[in-house]
Amino acid sequence: MGLIQFYNVTKLYPPDVVALENITLKIDKGEFVFLVGPSGAGKTTLVRLLFREELPTKGQILVGGRSITRLKGREIALLRRTIGMVFQDFKLIPDWTVFENVAFALRVIEVPPREIKPRVERVLDQVGLLSRAHLFPHQLSGGEQQRVAIARAIVNRPRILVADEPTGNLDPDTSRKIMALLQEINAMGTTVIMATHAWDIVNSMKKRVIALRAGRLVRDDREGVYGYEA
Amino acid sequence: MRRNLWMSLAAAASVAVTMFLLGVFLLLVFNLNYMASQLQSNVEIAAFLHVDTPREVVQHLEAQIKHLPGVREVVLVPKEEGFRKISRQFGGEEELLSATGGVNPLPDYLLVRVNTPEEIRDIAGAIAQLPGVEKVNYGQEVVERLFALVRWLRWLGAGLILLLASGAVVLIMLTIRLTVYSRRQEISIMKYVGATDSFIRWPFFLEGLFLGLVGSGLAAGAVYGIYTWLLSRSFNLFLFLPLLNDPALLLKSLLGLIGAGAGVGALGSLLSIRQFLKV
Numbered sequence: 001m002g003l004i005q006f007y008n009v010t011k012l013y014p015p016d017v018v019a020l021e022n023i024t025l026k027i028d029k030g031e032f033v034f035l036v037g038p039s040g041a042g043k044t045t046l047v048r049l050l051f052r053e054e055l056p057t058k059g060q061i062l063v064g065g066r067s068i069t070r071l072k073g074r075e076i077a078l079l080r081r082t083i084g085m086v087f088q089d090f091k092l093i094p095d096w097t098v099f100e101n102v103a104f105a106l107r108v109i110e111v112p113p114r115e116i117k118p119r120v121e122r123v124l125d126q127v128g129l130l131s132r133a134h135l136f137p138h139q140l141s142g143g144e145q146q147r148v149a150i151a152r153a154i155v156n157r158p159r160i161l162v163a164d165e166p167t168g169n170l171d172p173d174t175s176r177k178i179m180a181l182l183q184e185i186n187a188m189g190t191t192v193i194m195a196t197h198a199w200d201i202v203n204s205m206k207k208r209v210i211a212l213r214a215g216r217l218v219r220d221d222r223e224g225v226y227g228y229e230a
Numbered sequence: 231m232r233r234n235l236w237m238s239l240a241a242a243a244s245v246a247v248t249m250f251l252l253g254v255f256l257l258l259v260f261n262l263n264y265m266a267s268q269l270q271s272n273v274e275i276a277a278f279l280h281v282d283t284p285r286e287v288v289q290h291l292e293a294q295i296k297h298l299p300g301v302r303e304v305v306l307v308p309k310e311e312g313f314r315k316i317s318r319q320f321g322g323e324e325e326l327l328s329a330t331g332g333v334n335p336l337p338d339y340l341l342v343r344v345n346t347p348e349e350i351r352d353i354a355g356a357i358a359q360l361p362g363v364e365k366v367n368y369g370q371e372v373v374e375r376l377f378a379l380v381r382w383l384r385w386l387g388a389g390l391i392l393l394l395a396s397g398a399v400v401l402i403m404l405t406i407r408l409t410v411y412s413r414r415q416e417i418s419i420m421k422y423v424g425a426t427d428s429f430i431r432w433p434f435f436l437e438g439l440f441l442g443l444v445g446s447g448l449a450a451g452a453v454y455g456i457y458t459w460l461l462s463r464s465f466n467l468f469l470f471l472p473l474l475n476d477p478a479l480l481l482k483s484l485l486g487l488i489g490a491g492a493g494v495g496a497l498g499s500l501l502s503i504r505q506f507l508k509v
Contacts, residue, residue: 051422074426081424093416108425152423 002026002062003159003191004050009059011045011215019045021215023059027193029159032186034202035195037212037228043195046212047164050193051083052076064159081109084153084190088165090145092137092152098124099133102152109156123155127181143174147181154185161185163194167201175201199226237412238441241405241495245445246452248398249491253453255394256483257474259387264474266380273350273376275342275368277357281309281335288338291362295342298356300349305341312336337364348377399494406438406495407502417506427507434499442495443488450484450491 004027011020020042027033035043048054049061052068061068068079092101102120111119124130127147137145146166153161163182167175179201186192196202202209202225209224210217218228277295279288288306296304313334317326327334342357344350350368358366410417420430461475 077421077424077426079424080422085422091415091419091422093419104419105423108420108423108429110429156423 003029003031003064004193005060005062006046006049007060007062009049009056009061011042011049011054012057018215020049020056020212023212023217025210025217025220027191029191030186030189032183032192032205032207033194034205034207034209034224034226035193035212036197036199036202036209036226037218039197040214041212041228042215043212044164045215047162047193047195050160050162051085052079077109081156082159084150084156084158084161086146086149086153086161086163086166088168090137090142090149092145092148094137097134097136098129098140098148101137101148102155105152105155111156119155120151123151126154126184127151141174142170143177146170146174146178150178150181150185154190158190160191160193163192165196166194167196167198172200179205202226237405237409238437241402241409241438242441242445242448244401244405245398245442245491245495246448248394248401249446249449249487250452252391252394252398252490253449253483253487254456255387255390256487257453257457257480259383259391260479260483261474262383262387263380266376266383267347269376273344273347273368273373275344275350275354275357275366277340277342277354277360277363278365278367279338279340279362280364281337283338283362285338287362288340291360292340294360295340295357298353300345300353301342302345303343305343307339307341309334309336309338312339347373395490395494399498402442402494403498403502406434406441406498409437410434410499410502410506414506417503421507430507431500431503434503435496438495438497438499439492440495442492442498445495446488446491450487453487454480454484 004025006023006025009020009023010018013019023042023046035046037043045054049056050063050068052071055069063079064082071079093104096104099120102123103116106116106119121130121133124133127150129144129147129151132140132144137148140148146169150161150163150166161182166182167178170178175198182192182194183205206223209219209221209226211219211224211228213228277291279291283291292304292306295301313326313336314323316336317323320326320329340357342353344353350373354366354368357363417430457473457480461473
């Protein structure tokens with residue numbers, strides 16, 4: 001049984017945009033998956049559906065064997081605690097320190113206060129930023145900011161990490177470091193899904209590649225390379 | 231909240247200003263009402279009896295009227311007394327008596343006071359039906375007009391209060407929306423990391439409640455200060471009518487104002503945050 005399953009998922013945006021069409025795929029626990037395709041292919045829509053930010057027009061989505069299309073209020077919040085999100089623009093809160101930004105993710109899911117500090121410190125150590133915990137985002141480089149965002153995404157130990165263009169704003173060297181970090185996280189058992197345009201990264205990693213084009217799944221290769229020609 | 235001090239101040243100030251206006255207006259309406267009821271309670275019915283009605287019949291009528299529902303008091307004004315009253319305006323009893331040919335042409339009449347001024351027309355009608363009653367007079371036109379005016383003022387007052395109150399809600403919502411808007415990133419990140427809606431709402435709710443309390447507390451304080459100052463100066467609202475001096479009602483209104491401010495603040499927060507929770 002896969003950790004994430006899409007069955008014939010279609011997403012339409014009225015009046016006539018077909019964002020995803022009849023997508024069926026399965027992602028197992030511990031996998032590292034690239035999601036590739038040109039802009040507008042449906043990568044972001046797929047991520048949003050998985051994250052229950054939107055509902056599919058048709059089809060079924062299961063996470064951990066449970067359908068997520070019928071979740072309500074609190075259950076949605078609980079689902080999201082099992083999925084860490086990383087964005088291209090980091091989405092850090094500028095007037096909070098690195099520590100506060102990461103601790104925030106624990107505070108809002110009501111982790112007991114005394115557990116927060118050790119957990120934040122451990123995860124900051126893991127991403128190599130423990131010494132910068134007291135700094136503010138604007139005092140960090142882009143790569144460091146993205147590492148803070150990753151720390152925030154994994155601090156509550158989600159089963160899945162979804163990264164939407166995490167290297168989109170970063171130079172190649174920094175990107176490589178971010179990829180190393182994501183691989184490390186994956187090696188510890190977290191399933192990683194990364195939507196990207198960075199063909200060089202995809203080609204060098206030799207991981208599973210799911211390619212979307214115009215809302216359709218055009219390729220799904222075990223050890224794939226970048227590309228979305230059918 | 232420390233991060234949004236200015237916006238919080240703006241929200242509290244908008245609560246304060248609108249609640250102050252509301253409070254002033256509320257007291258104005260109370261006073262108009264009070265004035266109207268003062269005027270109304272002075273209204274009486276004069277029931278003129280047939281001339282030469284025997285005194286026993288008059289007394290019987292008096293008793294009958296006293297038993298009508300809604301009647302508070304009946305006073306018999308015998309024709310002698312009536313004559314004395316009128317003659318004062320005509321240079322004395324003697325003169326008037328000689329002018330009327332030695333007879334008192336006046337009838338006895340009964341002065342009737344009622345419990346509720348609104349019933350005066352019906353009671354007057356009932357009295358007019360009684361045998362022996364010649365004519366009933368209660369200043370019909372003046373009273374009807376006064377009632378109409380009071381009714382109109384009440385509706386106007388209620389309407390204006392409603393208008394002002396909804397204006398307050400909108401104003402407060404807009405201001406609080408600004409503070410919520412300035413934190414929309416925080417809110418969306420909360421949603422992303424799996425905070426429940428109620429967890430996100432709670433601090434905003436408290437903030438709105440607090441801002442509403444502070445703002446309306448200031449407003450209530452100002453209203454109280456001004457009103458007691460006016461009372462101490464025995465300020466007259468209209469002509470000879472004094473201001474309503476009812477500490478219990480004042481207290482109730484001010485508490486109501488504070489409660490409404492707190493409610494409006496909390497409601498404004500909850501309504502403002504709704505759209506940002508749809509992530």
